[in-house]
Amino acid sequence: MSAALEIRPFKPGDVEAVIELWKACQLVRPTNDPAKDIARKRNVRGDLLLVGLSEGRIVASAMVGYEGHRGWINYFAVSPLHRKRGVGRRMMEEAERRLRKEGCPKINLQVHSSNSEAVAFYKAIGFVQDDVLSFGKRLERDN
Numbered sequence: 001m002s003a004a005l006e007i008r009p010f011k012p013g014d015v016e017a018v019i020e021l022w023k024a025c026q027l028v029r030p031t032n033d034p035a036k037d038i039a040r041k042r043n044v045r046g047d048l049l050l051v052g053l054s055e056g057r058i059v060a061s062a063m064v065g066y067e068g069h070r071g072w073i074n075y076f077a078v079s080p081l082h083r084k085r086g087v088g089r090r091m092m093e094e095a096e097r098r099l100r101k102e103g104c105p106k107i108n109l110q111v112h113s114s115n116s117e118a119v120a121f122y123k124a125i126g127f128v129q130d131d132v133l134s135f136g137k138r139l140e141r142d143n
């Protein structure tokens with residue numbers, strides 16, 4: 001288990017640290033502008049953008065959403081230096097706690113099929129692969 005992990009909602013001063021974390025975790029894609037993604041989330045249940053801090057520094061994030069049917073998790077990240085110590089598990093427990101409080105019955109999330117580490121992580125913490133194809137349609141171009 002890791003040392004004390006504080007989990008709290010994102011604050012405006014966290015932008016830089018969170019984007020650095022996402023870059024270190026290879027979560028920033030050419031199609032997505034992370035600053036725009038943060039700004040959008042702050043407009044829609046910004047309290048569900050969670051950060052995890054160890055010794056005062058941001059080491060983890062989880063962008064949590066609920067649209068009345070399913071809970072969604074995006075930008076789920078643990079800093080490479082803090083992995084395999086239970087930080088991811090604890091971030092997900094907090095996400096689940098907050099979604100349960102909203103009455104959310106199920107969490108969905110998408111993971112690139114090549115991301116074997118994340119797949120192993122989700123299986124280890126009790127997620128089961130759904131028999132679905134994931135479709136998307138871009139409504140706005142970031143770049």
Ligand SMILES: CC(C)(COP(=O)(O)OP(=O)(O)OC[C@H]1O[C@@H](n2cnc3c(N)ncnc32)[C@H](O)[C@@H]1OP(=O)(O)O)[C@@H](O)C(=O)NCCC(=O)NCCS
Pocket residue numbers: 025026027075076077078079082083084085086087088089090110111112115116117118120121122124125
């Ligand atoms: C996936 C990720 C969040 C895991 O975070 P973490 O803090 O290392 O995970 P934990 O230490 O809480 O691990 C929880 C369980 O998952 C397992 N696990 C974690 N990473 C694993 C890996 N790379 N391979 C196999 N199992 C793994 C752990 O062994 C542990 O299982 P156990 O409790 O039965 O021993 C982290 O590797 C990460 O940020 N990856 C890059 C970003 C990413 O891909 N995010 C997901 C986007 S969909």
